Amino acid sequence: MVNVVDEADSYTxxxxxxxxxxxxxxxxxxxxxxxxxxxxxLTVTSARFGFPMTAGAHVPDDRILAAYVHENPAGSRxxxxxxxxxxxxxxxxxxxxxxxxxxxxxxxxAITEPEALMAHADRLGVPAELPASNGLWVIPASRASQxxxxxxxxLTRAAVADEPFGSCFEPVLDxxxxxxxxxxxxxxxxxxxxxxxxxxxxxxxxxxDATTRVxxxxxxCTAAHVSxxxxxxxxxxxxxxxxxxxxxxxxxxxxxxxLRDSGPDECTVSSVAFDLGLDHxxxxxxxxSEIYGESxxxxxxxxxx
Numbered sequence: 001m002v003n004v005v006d007e008a009d010s011y012t013x014x015x016x017x018x019x020x021x022x023x024x025x026x027x028x029x030x031x032x033x034x035x036x037x038x039x040x041x042l043t044v045t046s047a048r049f050g051f052p053m054t055a056g057a058h059v060p061d062d063r064i065l066a067a068y069v070h071e072n073p074a075g076s077r078x079x080x081x082x083x084x085x086x087x088x089x090x091x092x093x094x095x096x097x098x099x100x101x102x103x104x105x106x107x108x109x110a111i112t113e114p115e116a117l118m119a120h121a122d123r124l125g126v127p128a129e130l131p132a133s134n135g136l137w138v139i140p141a142s143r144a145s146q147x148x149x150x151x152x153x154x155l156t157r158a159a160v161a162d163e164p165f166g167s168c169f170e171p172v173l174d175x176x177x178x179x180x181x182x183x184x185x186x187x188x189x190x191x192x193x194x195x196x197x198x199x200x201x202x203x204x205x206x207x208x209d210a211t212t213r214v215x216x217x218x219x220x221c222t223a224a225h226v227s228x229x230x231x232x233x234x235x236x237x238x239x240x241x242x243x244x245x246x247x248x249x250x251x252x253x254x255x256x257x258x259l260r261d262s263g264p265d266e267c268t269v270s271s272v273a274f275d276l277g278l279d280h281x282x283x284x285x286x287x288x289s290e291i292y293g294e295s296x297x298x299x300x301x302x303x304x305x
Contacts, residue, residue: 019058021205023253026052028103037159039169041116046108046156049101054239056205057097065091066176067109068149074102079136080237086141088179092130096198098238108152110176121177128180148175197234200224214251214277251276252288259299269296
């Protein structure tokens with residue numbers, strides 16, 4: 001069943017098997033458009049961004065993910081690594097992912113089981129190998145990467161057009177396996193401090209999710225077991241912003257979801273803001289309007305109606 005969504009928080013329904021956290025961080029040219037196409041051994045998701053968003057994700061131990069970058073006009077980065085157009089970014093089983101997704105970014109990724117991928121490589125007779133756990137591969141633009149992008153496009157277009165697309169899954173897996181074939185292509189493996197920063201910000205987001213309010217810097221340092229200085233440098237490396245700004249945006253995103261999904265008889269703007277730790281209502285309303293183009297009370301009234 002094809003799932004087409006336009007909200008930043010709808011990735012969970014479009015990305016089967018991968019845990020994703022997203023937060024909108026500004027206005028843009030339009031909605032994000034996400035298409036999820038699940039198959040028996042393969043899930044394909046296409047995303048085109050119309051507004052800026054940060055994201056974090058965890059790839060399970062029984063999945064591998066490869067993303068083809070169609071367009072990246074605004075300097076989006078994944079795990080601190082720029083995304084060259086036409087390249088393939090691979091996350092191995094167990095990998096952690098953090099991202100800055102800017103307007104104009106367009107990518108399509110495939111998620112499958114490592115065993116299924118290796119089986120296709122054996123059938124094709126290509127010497128495929130899996131990246132190291134928690135590493136990250138960036139495979140530069142090549143004929144193999146372009147083939148994967150072409151097959152991913154073919155599948156998602158057929159699905160959206162409500163045409164038969166079941167036969168398109170096999171060529172995607174073949175192209176996925178061929179992306180690792182031949183001489184080892186140039187790859188980047190962010191390790192050391194970059195990987196540490198990724199884990200720091202993920203621990204902080206997990207803590208905020210558990211408390212469902214804006215955490216203090218002191219709380220984040222305790223949750224991540226790092227100093228104030230290291231905490232700030234980790235968020236700067238991964239998201240180009242301090243932790244206080246990141247979690248204000250995170251809370252605004254949660255506030256938007258709650259106001260959108262409630263009615264005036266269920267909550268008030270102030271109760272939602274205070275519950276999330278956004279104590280200054282004037283600043284909350286101003287920043288909310290900047291990002292969503294309407295006041296929080298307008299969102300609440302519209303959804304209640």
